[in-house]
Amino acid sequence: MAPQLRHQPLREDDPRRIGRYQLTARLGQGGMGTVFLGRSPGERMVAVKVIHTEFATDPTFRQRFAREIAAARLVGGFHTAAVVDADADSEHPWLVTEYIPGPSLHDVLQQHGALPPRTLHILALGIAEALEGIHSCSIIHRDLKPSNIIVSTTGPRVIDFGIARAFDSTALTRTNVVVGTQGFLAPEQLAGSASTPATDLYAYGMVLCHAAGAVPFPDGETLESALELLPSTLVNVITNCLNHDPAHRPTGTEVLGTVSRIMF
Template identity: 55%
Template sequence: MQPLEPEDPRTLGDYRLLRRLGAGGMGRVYLARSAGGRTVAVKVVHPQHAVDEEFRVRFRREVAAARRVGGAWTAPVLDADTDGPVPWVATGYVAGPSLTQAVAGHGALPEAAVRVLGAGLGEALRHVHGLGLVHRDVKPSNVLLTLDGPRLIDFGIARAMEGTASLTSTGVSVGSPGYMAPEQILGERVTGAADVFALGAVLAYAATGRAPFPGDSSAALLYHVVHGEPRLDGLPDGLREPVQAGLA
């Protein structure tokens, strides 16, 4: 967490912002407190995206998808303003690091922990796919680790399974290099299988501390995913079969 900067808002809706939790290409996330004393996370869209109607469509879709998935598998949506001058969404605060933070701080997870992680994410994806949604951006930074299991966050590019169009004109990458399935990279029809591929890559990362598809640039990563083989050296033998099955 970081203290608020002078340019940060102090309140949004009924929420008082307390600290910065993080930032990305889409916006900033703050720790906040409701008028009733509940601790929440508030995601605020960057001003340059707030004026882009196509980006607002993506943000509205994220909020709608997260509402459908529910709090058992993601941070529950508590409140949102997707039409105001600065769109924002308030979710329950998930007390736990991302998988990226956990591996960076403590190294690869033990095999037993990876199995628990895979079981929890598998259940989450089964629920998401059962709703007719595809997450499309399963990656270590979108997996939060909590005492009662993992949470999937950032449904900004989730789509109905029958959907094929992509939102790309805003300059926001639809998916993450190194965790996108080949069919997603090639612009082909994306189904829940793409999330299963990403799950295999995430578990390989959790078990080895390295992404399974190396590359010095986004282009190199994407090429490797489509044309190369995953780097699975260091993967425990007991995890090789489920990881390879996901990546297949």
């Protein structure tokens, strides 16, 4: 899974500078904003997320972006991207994190297909350790999916806390609006219930099924057939993560302990 970078040139209407950071290319675009490749005054490569113009005047989105910044500052460790700088009050609010060279897991799977068992095991370890660190900061990611996982030379990195929230915070979403990505949503998210760390563990299970070759919930696909694509050593732990009842799912620490004991 060697990194294969997929930068896109800046468009005519893209900014060339945000704060003190010079922008050099596009890295991707999501529902909340566009991510650019940038360069700091000290010539360090950074990722610069700029909120979409149509949302910048919406107090709800500004509040959500401010929470993203706060969440990202709290979460550190080997498996996330460190925050470098941010400004939630700018005309065009922005967040700068360290730049992690490498494709997203989504792009890897699109280009190369299902991962071999050993690579899948390394991925399972890295994401579990990332979730352990995220949850230890009382943060729920709520949108764990292959496009939010960067495959770097140092292992998988979990990014984009755009809809993360503290365990005790008030939901920023409107009534009856489901937050997350179809195919990786836990049953409680689909039902409109409160998210917990167990919500991320369900998404973790779906990410690994996807990395093993299953497309999330295609026509005719069943959970059993998705689990059959996993190495036998991972089936039990992933089955537990995909339990319909969040109270019966393991924690990130428990998953990490279980997967780390698997011998290859």
